[in-house]
Every structure is written in C-alpha cells, then in structure tokens.
Amino acid sequence: MASTSSKTDVMEPLFVKAGIPLALSVAGFVFARIVLRRSTIAKPFPLQTTVSSVSDTIDSSDDFIDEAGIHSPQSTSSPIKDDDQEHMISCSQDSSSTVASHIQFEEEILGLKNEIEELQKREHSLSMQFLGYRVMKEQDTVLMELNNMVLLETARVKLLDREISAIEAQARGLENFVVVCRTVLEEVEFAKKEKRFLERKVKKLSRRAREKSRIVGEKNAKINGLEAEIMRICDVLEMRTNVINKLDGEVRESEAAVNRLQEEKNDLLVKLIAAESQDSLISKIEAEGAGMEDYNRLVSELEKLQKDRAAETTELIYLRWSNACLRHELMRSHGQQQLQIEDRKKYLELELEEPCREIAGCDQEQQHEEPCLGCGRQ
Incomplete structure (x- = not known):
C-alpha cells in the first residue's frame, strides 16, 4: 500500500507537468484555427474588388465607346457626308470590332475570374494547408518537446522507480531484519526458559x-x-x-x-x-x-x-x-x-x-x- 501511494504521489506531478504543455498546445491550435478562419474570410475581398474594378473599367470603356458612337454623328455634321458615312461605317466596324473584342474581353475576364476564383480557392487551400502545416510543425515541435519531456519524465520515473525499488528493497531488508530480530528475541526467550528448565533439572x-x-x-x-x-x-x-x-x-x-x-x-x-x-x-x-x-x-x-x-x-x-x-x-x-x-x-x-x-x-x-x-x- 505504501508503494502504490508513493507511486501515485510521484505520478501526479508528472501528469500536471505533461498536462500543461498539452493544454497550451491545444489552445495554440484552436487560436490558429480561429486566425485561419478570419484570414480566409478577409482575403477574398481584395480580389473581388480588383476584379470588380477591372470589370468597371471595362464597362466604363464600353460606355465611353457607345457614347462616342452615339454622339459622334451629332458632332460630325460636316458638309462631306460620304466621308462621314465612311467614318461612321468605320466607326461602326470599329464599334462592332470593339464589341466583339469587348465580348472576347468579357469572356477572357470571365475566364480570368474563374481562374482567379480557382486560384483563390487554390490559394485558400494552400493557405489552409500551410496553416495546417504550420500547426502540424508547431504540433510536431510541441510533440517533440512533449516527447522529450515524456522521455525526461520517463527517465525520471524510472529513476524514481529504481529509488522506490531500492527503498522497497531496504524496507524489505528492514522487515526481514526485524523478523530476524524477533526470531532471535524469541529464540533468546526460549533459550532463557530452557536454561531455567535445565537449571531446575x-x-x-x-x-x-x-x-x-x-x-x-x-x-x-x-x-x-x-x-x-x-x-x-x-x-x-x-x-x-x-x-x-x-x-x-x-x-x-x-x-x-x-x-x-x-x-x-x-x-x-x-x-x-x-x-x-x-x-x-x-x-x-x-x-x-x-x-x-x-x-x-x-x-x-x-x-x-x-x-x-x-x-x-x-x-x-x-x-x-x-x-x-x-x-x-x-x-x-x-x-x-x-x-x-x-x-x-x-x-x-x-x-x-x-x-x-x-x-x-x-x-x-x-x-x-x-x-x-x-x-x-x-
């Protein structure tokens, strides 16, 4: 019973020492997850603003072209109508080409948006993986520290076990010595009784x-x-x-x-x-x-x-x-x-x-x- 109580007294500070780093590592992991979620929520907004700014510039250029096409006949009321017509035709061709190019740009923009979204998703996944990797590295370091601490504690526990076994051996030796002393005392008492009996005899x-x-x-x-x-x-x-x-x-x-x-x-x-x-x-x-x-x-x-x-x-x-x-x-x-x-x-x-x-x-x-x-x- 004394050996079990001593072992529990020895293991309690060990559990306390091992539990504190584990609690700190769990708290760090939770904090990293919270920071990761906040970063994933905050990062897509600049990309969306850049895409919206690009699309706004493209739309504004289209509107400017349309306005130029609409307002150009009124501004170009020159005596030479043919030239104007040619110019209008060329403008219309230019506008159609610009529309086609605009459509192509829009398609490219959509493709770029999709690529950007894929890149954002990939970036998000990579950032998540990187954060997971960092967390895993931190956990690995923590685990290494914990492993080292556990090794130290196991070595300490082994040392304490050896000390306990040595103390138990000493206790057993003392118990055996006490038993031997009791037997010797009993033998001495028996010898005294036998001596008195032999003296009477x-x-x-x-x-x-x-x-x-x-x-x-x-x-x-x-x-x-x-x-x-x-x-x-x-x-x-x-x-x-x-x-x-x-x-x-x-x-x-x-x-x-x-x-x-x-x-x-x-x-x-x-x-x-x-x-x-x-x-x-x-x-x-x-x-x-x-x-x-x-x-x-x-x-x-x-x-x-x-x-x-x-x-x-x-x-x-x-x-x-x-x-x-x-x-x-x-x-x-x-x-x-x-x-x-x-x-x-x-x-x-x-x-x-x-x-x-x-x-x-x-x-x-x-x-x-x-x-x-x-x-x-x-």
Missing part, C-alpha cells in the same frame, strides 16, 4: 546424584564390610584347612601307631604261643592270665585308638564338609558380591543414562520446537 539431577552417591557410598561401605567378612572367613577357612591338615597328620600318626601296636600284638601272640609250648599248665595258665590281661589291655587300647581314629575321621569329615560348605558359601557370597557389583554398575549406568536421555529428550524437543517456531514466524 540440573538441580534435581544433582540432588539425585548426591543421594545416589550417598547410597553408593553406603553400599560401598557394605561391600567393604562384606569383603572384610569374606577375608575373615577366608582366614578362618585357612585356619581350618591348617587344622584339618594337622589332624590329617595326627590321623596318619595314629594309624602308624596302630599299625605298630598291631605288629607288637602279633609279636606278643607269637611269644605267648612259644611260652605256652615250653611252660607248664600252671605257668601256662598264669601266663595266659597275664597274656590275656595284656591282650585285653592291648585290645582296649586298640579299640580306644580305633574310636579315637573314628572320632578323628568323623571330625575330619565334618571339617572337610564345613570347609566345603564355607568354600561354597564363600563362592556364593563372592558370586553374589560380583552380581551385586554388576547390578550396582548397571543401576549406576541406568541412573547416569536417565539424565542423558532426559537431556537428549530436551534437545530433541528443542529441535522439534525450533522448526515449529520457524513455521509460526513465517
């Missing part, structure tokens, strides 16, 4: 991170306690394995002692059998009583050793079983610890991935909202 995440770090510290303390407990159990297991190894050595020693006692028993039996063959029955009975006592004592010692061995073997089995149970418990606790550590790592990774996902989601929302804002601005 960072505060929440920092609180969560502190809580989670506290929980991780507690769990690390628990894990350290479990590791200390496992180390203590490992030490106990090592002590028990040492005790078991020691008991294994004692069992081996007891077995060796039992074997040795068995060999002694066998030797004593051999000796008893030899003594029975040599001594008497009484001595044999006494020897048998003493041998039986020794035998019973040895048997009781052997049974005691066997019981001790069985107890030691049962204790060894129990210790081995408890060692296996402790090893299994240790492996299970170690596996649980490993699983807990892996679960804790996964949990921490998930906890760390959640803020990253939230930040990525915020970035995606921001990227999604930016084209929407661009569309709205457009």
Whole structure:
C-alpha cells in the first residue's frame, strides 16, 4: 500500500507537468484555427474588388465607346457626308470590332475570374494547408518537446522507480531484519526458559546424584564390610584347612601307631604261643592270665585308638564338609558380591543414562520446537 501511494504521489506531478504543455498546445491550435478562419474570410475581398474594378473599367470603356458612337454623328455634321458615312461605317466596324473584342474581353475576364476564383480557392487551400502545416510543425515541435519531456519524465520515473525499488528493497531488508530480530528475541526467550528448565533439572539431577552417591557410598561401605567378612572367613577357612591338615597328620600318626601296636600284638601272640609250648599248665595258665590281661589291655587300647581314629575321621569329615560348605558359601557370597557389583554398575549406568536421555529428550524437543517456531514466524 505504501508503494502504490508513493507511486501515485510521484505520478501526479508528472501528469500536471505533461498536462500543461498539452493544454497550451491545444489552445495554440484552436487560436490558429480561429486566425485561419478570419484570414480566409478577409482575403477574398481584395480580389473581388480588383476584379470588380477591372470589370468597371471595362464597362466604363464600353460606355465611353457607345457614347462616342452615339454622339459622334451629332458632332460630325460636316458638309462631306460620304466621308462621314465612311467614318461612321468605320466607326461602326470599329464599334462592332470593339464589341466583339469587348465580348472576347468579357469572356477572357470571365475566364480570368474563374481562374482567379480557382486560384483563390487554390490559394485558400494552400493557405489552409500551410496553416495546417504550420500547426502540424508547431504540433510536431510541441510533440517533440512533449516527447522529450515524456522521455525526461520517463527517465525520471524510472529513476524514481529504481529509488522506490531500492527503498522497497531496504524496507524489505528492514522487515526481514526485524523478523530476524524477533526470531532471535524469541529464540533468546526460549533459550532463557530452557536454561531455567535445565537449571531446575540440573538441580534435581544433582540432588539425585548426591543421594545416589550417598547410597553408593553406603553400599560401598557394605561391600567393604562384606569383603572384610569374606577375608575373615577366608582366614578362618585357612585356619581350618591348617587344622584339618594337622589332624590329617595326627590321623596318619595314629594309624602308624596302630599299625605298630598291631605288629607288637602279633609279636606278643607269637611269644605267648612259644611260652605256652615250653611252660607248664600252671605257668601256662598264669601266663595266659597275664597274656590275656595284656591282650585285653592291648585290645582296649586298640579299640580306644580305633574310636579315637573314628572320632578323628568323623571330625575330619565334618571339617572337610564345613570347609566345603564355607568354600561354597564363600563362592556364593563372592558370586553374589560380583552380581551385586554388576547390578550396582548397571543401576549406576541406568541412573547416569536417565539424565542423558532426559537431556537428549530436551534437545530433541528443542529441535522439534525450533522448526515449529520457524513455521509460526513465517
């Protein structure tokens, strides 16, 4: 709308400047036509007066001749009639010749009048053509001036159009700059809002991170306690394995002692059998009583050793079983610890991935909202 109003404001003085010369040219043309009409009305009168004066002179000469012919007999009353008659005849002949010449003159005069009229008409037409030519020349000059003025005005209009287009381009550039500034301001406002939102989210995440770090510290303390407990159990297991190894050595020693006692028993039996063959029955009975006592004592010692061995073997089995149970418990606790550590790592990774996902989601929302804002601005 501003461009159209500016164009109308520019074209109005152009129309005024072009209209004034056109009005002047039209007024000059009308004035020339009026002058031409007056000149055409005024010019035939001198020609008519000249023709009438010529015809009047001819008529006056004819009248003079007629009067001379009429008055000549009265004035020439001479005694010589023949001469008079001859003179009259000659006069009549002269008069007839003059009449013929007068008629011929009249015809020539009529022809001259017609020629004069034709010449007047031709002169009038030529004067009209000349006036038209002058008017056309004036119009041509006026048209040339108008054409030059129009060319100047068109050049000026083109220059003004260029200036207007340049101003419009500047206006469009300013409008685009204003739009860009608005978009930048909107983006700044959006960035401020997003900054506040991210600050709140960072505060929440920092609180969560502190809580989670506290929980991780507690769990690390628990894990350290479990590791200390496992180390203590490992030490106990090592002590028990040492005790078991020691008991294994004692069992081996007891077995060796039992074997040795068995060999002694066998030797004593051999000796008893030899003594029975040599001594008497009484001595044999006494020897048998003493041998039986020794035998019973040895048997009781052997049974005691066997019981001790069985107890030691049962204790060894129990210790081995408890060692296996402790090893299994240790492996299970170690596996649980490993699983807990892996679960804790996964949990921490998930906890760390959640803020990253939230930040990525915020970035995606921001990227999604930016084209929407661009569309709205457009």
